[in-house]
Amino acid sequence: MNDVLEYLLTAPIAEAAPADLDQAWARHAALTEPFRSPVDRAIAGGFAADRLGFAFLSGYQEALRQLLPEVAGAELIAVSATEEGGAHPAAIRTVLEPAGDGWIVRGTKTFTTIGEYARWLVVVAATGAVVDGRHQLRAVLVEAGQPGVTVTNRPPLPMAPEIPHATVLFEDAVARPLPGDGYADFLKPFRTVEDVHVLAATLGWLVRVGRTAGWPQPELQRLLAAVAMVRGLDLDRPDSPGVHIALGGIFAEFARLLEQSEPLWQQTDAVTRDRWERDRALLATAGRVRAKRLETAWRRVAAAAE
Template sequence: MDALQGGVVIVDWLMENRGAIDESPINGIDDWKARLEKAAASFPDKFNDLDGAVVGGVVADRVSYAFLSGYRGAVRRIAPGLPKDKIVAYCVTEEKGNHPRAIESILVKTEEVSGNETVWRLNGGKKFVTCAEGAEILLVAASAGTGGDGRNIIKMAVIDSAAEGVALTPTMDLPFIPEIPHSSVIFKDVKVKESQILPGDGYTKYIKSFRTVEDIHVMGGVLGYIFRAASIFGWPREVVQKLLGLIYGLRALSLEDPLSPAVHLTLSGVLLQLNEFVGEIDPLWERADDETKRMWERDRALLSVAEKAREARLNRAWESLGLLF
């Protein structure tokens, strides 16, 4: 019942605030974040990370910041103990990929002590990190050695982006959402206290489920942005109704186990509906100003990112249920 009530709460918030959207241009990530924090003051207690992602899309004047809102919500969903007021960059992918065997960054326990805590040292690098330059915290996957089976033991370390030994290098901007920076990151003897290492297996708890969690929350952010456009440019009532239905569906999924095959099947169905919906609203962007239309056409490619990986997860879900067509 709580999940259902929570879903209705986000719908209530959207409808109550649709006439009070700040339409002035956003001047960078900090400006967007300030607007989201202002909106957060009115959040009901039942709001969760998906709700926050949606509202972050509503206050965004372009898909870039709607994406960042969803990305931020996804990281908070998998690591709920991190500071709520900080932007956290998820640092996993290396030269050989993001599978545990591809992670060569290492965490080594030392004889050092800081306060009452054992100190570890982090060395290695990450090839492609979203919003590292705009983040205050880096959530870093690293090997803490190998187990009896010879496999990497992956841990997640919480690192201050300004810590000594952290070096960021901007990488080429994507052809869409260019306002969100991407970087490679090098870690050289970075000091890591025991309390900065998150509990549990880094791969199963924080990495394996992330792409699904990210899909749910990023699409929530994008739907929030489309709701903004519908509100500002006077789109038909039926469009708003479909938007609210899609948002409600994503919110329900955000509360479930992201590793569940049933979640992958259901999410696939929601995304099919979303893609059809995006096609249906194409003519309505003619009601928007030229700059808004230009940015939407530029950034809508985000909706097709990682389709092959998503399809592979869906096929595995069907196989695990013994249902092949």
């Protein structure tokens, strides 16, 4: 079956809980194989997840596959961008340098999601060039298991502790540059693409919760309507003001949906309900940045209309 809406309503619900992140990803890979688009795989992967953290994993991975189809595969990938001063171009101190016939990276990334489990790291590094007052960045692909890469786990976060984060030290690690500008063509659009796919996976997971707990049909209808809205976004143009404005509307509808469904959580089992209360803050972590992108999108629309 490759109709993801029908799949959400009729597919069997896997009951066995994954033992760890690797098992959660293996389940995602097995159950989402029939679906062609990354957003549909994120939705189906969220439905396969037994908790919000593993739904996030599905969305995060499929966002990378949407933006970087050339690195798509069965192995886990992680974005390694954030440094001590953040992930803005001016804060990037990790450097990319030529070495023989190839390239190497050197520096420290302070917050790499699933760093411990990733086979490949997409590292954002500075080239040393400055154009129009801005550091030029490249996104490069680095194999995590090579000798020049040291991954050190950070303490688990209070929310979604199943998803680890790490500090990663690069010491002349061999790297393969990816096409385009590391900020404009990767890091900036990735934040939007990630928002879309994580929301898609969350909605898939909520359908699973609702079906398991016997939520009423009107609630499942609202969830599927939100899924359809997410699927309708044009992710070939993630920098479009229209995409940001539409996504802002979808998030507003999603917030209302969560508020309306609040009483229904009393019908869910205690473990699922307690995890939801623990992990729901995960959905708000990018809210401030998303609000700024929405303001910028409206300003761009206003400027174009003048």
